[in-house]
Amino acid sequence: MTFELVVDAPRWRAHLAQVAQTTPGLVPVVKGNGYGLGRDVLASEATTLGCDTIAVGTYDEVPSALADFAGDVMVLSPWRPFLPGTDVDDSRVIHTLGRVEDVAALAALRPDARIVLEGETSMSRHGLDRHQLAAAVAALGGLRLEGFAIHLPMAGANLAEAESWAAALETSQVETDRLFVSHLVPHELATLRERRPQLQIRPRIGTSLWLGDLGALDVRATVLDVHHLSRGERVGYRQRPVPRDGYLLIIAGGTSHGIGLEAPRAAAGVLARGKTVAKGGLEAAGLSLSPFTVAGRQRWFIEPPHMQASMVLLPASVPPPAVGEQVKAAVRFTTAAFDRVVLEG
Numbered sequence: 001m002t003f004e005l006v007v008d009a010p011r012w013r014a015h016l017a018q019v020a021q022t023t024p025g026l027v028p029v030v031k032g033n034g035y036g037l038g039r040d041v042l043a044s045e046a047t048t049l050g051c052d053t054i055a056v057g058t059y060d061e062v063p064s065a066l067a068d069f070a071g072d073v074m075v076l077s078p079w080r081p082f083l084p085g086t087d088v089d090d091s092r093v094i095h096t097l098g099r100v101e102d103v104a105a106l107a108a109l110r111p112d113a114r115i116v117l118e119g120e121t122s123m124s125r126h127g128l129d130r131h132q133l134a135a136a137v138a139a140l141g142g143l144r145l146e147g148f149a150i151h152l153p154m155a156g157a158n159l160a161e162a163e164s165w166a167a168a169l170e171t172s173q174v175e176t177d178r179l180f181v182s183h184l185v186p187h188e189l190a191t192l193r194e195r196r197p198q199l200q201i202r203p204r205i206g207t208s209l210w211l212g213d214l215g216a217l218d219v220r221a222t223v224l225d226v227h228h229l230s231r232g233e234r235v236g237y238r239q240r241p242v243p244r245d246g247y248l249l250i251i252a253g254g255t256s257h258g259i260g261l262e263a264p265r266a267a268a269g270v271l272a273r274g275k276t277v278a279k280g281g282l283e284a285a286g287l288s289l290s291p292f293t294v295a296g297r298q299r300w301f302i303e304p305p306h307m308q309a310s311m312v313l314l315p316a317s318v319p320p321p322a323v324g325e326q327v328k329a330a331v332r333f334t335t336a337a338f339d340r341v342v343l344e345g
């Protein structure tokens with residue numbers, strides 16, 4: 001009962017199952033903070049969904065993924081000779097290779113490793129450009145080619161770019177008919193499958209799978225203390241005078257939980273409205289809107305969030321919550337760290 005995520009498990013799982021059923025070849029992405037839910041939770045759901053492969057972000061995430069999941073573990077971050085953990089020797093690991101010299105280096109180090117070659121898309125993050133494909137193939141040696149991978153931007157002409165890579169793949173010497181894709185939306189996936197029926201398309205999906213039904217996810221922060229405040233009273237680390245009478249709420253949830261001074265994007269609408277209402281008021285007094293909702297509205301921080309709690313101002317006209325009550329909080333799930341994740345139901 002501190003800063004927690006309560007998951008309506010039946011509803012969340014119904015969404016996961018719906019995505020899995022309508023996305024053949026799905027490779028769930030299980031990385032980072034596990035989209036707020038934890039990578040162990042996600043790995044176990046991927047097992048329930050019957051997926052044969054999950055994708056992790058980095059080599060540091062490989063050991064726990066191998067322990068939590070019985071199938072294959074693809075590493076999205078490209079293999080590099082200098083990164084710790086890249087020498088993992090497990091036939092369930094699928095490495096991503098995006099530089100010709102890395103193909104040669106891994107082929108020398110672990111000749112029978114399983115790999116995908118990655119193409120450099122308009123993301124310009126990692127990958128081989130088209131002119132390097134022949135050299136990469138020539139350097140493969142005994143490496144086991146599991147497919148070709150492309151990571152597309154979130155905006156733009158993704159279908160056209162995916163199609164042009166599919167075409168390049170067919171005319172290249174890259175001997176695979178499996179294409180791992182990132183960030184194609186369902187109708188783009190459907191069109192690509194229709195136009196390239198000979199390709200096996202494997203979509204790597206995180207956000208729209210795990211966070212695709214936000215209504216199933218409830219963030220609850222416990223009110224730890226409530227103080228009555230008079231205008232001008234000085235509070236907090238910074239001892240700034242409060243701009244008006246009201247209540248000071250000490251709420252569980254601070255920087256260590258991923259609470260920042262900027263309310264997350266999901267709350268932008270509320271933020272904009274709050275700012276208009278408060279023009280010349282609390283914002284002018286240097287306050288920021290907090291992600292905590294009390295009595296139906298987002299409330300203002302008295303000062304920047306502390307490490308594990310936040311100080312939030314409630315106007316005198318609003319009856320304050322009782323100590324021990326929980327309030328809702330808007331979070332950016334990919335940066336949130338909850339004290340507890342509770343799967344209910």
Ligand SMILES: *Cc1c(COP(=O)(O)O)cnc(C)c1O
Pocket residue numbers: 029031076151181182183204205206207208
């Ligand atoms: C993180 C990542 C994904 C998953 O992205 P979402 O937006 O969470 O679906 C897919 N592919 C690559 C290469 C990634 O790094």
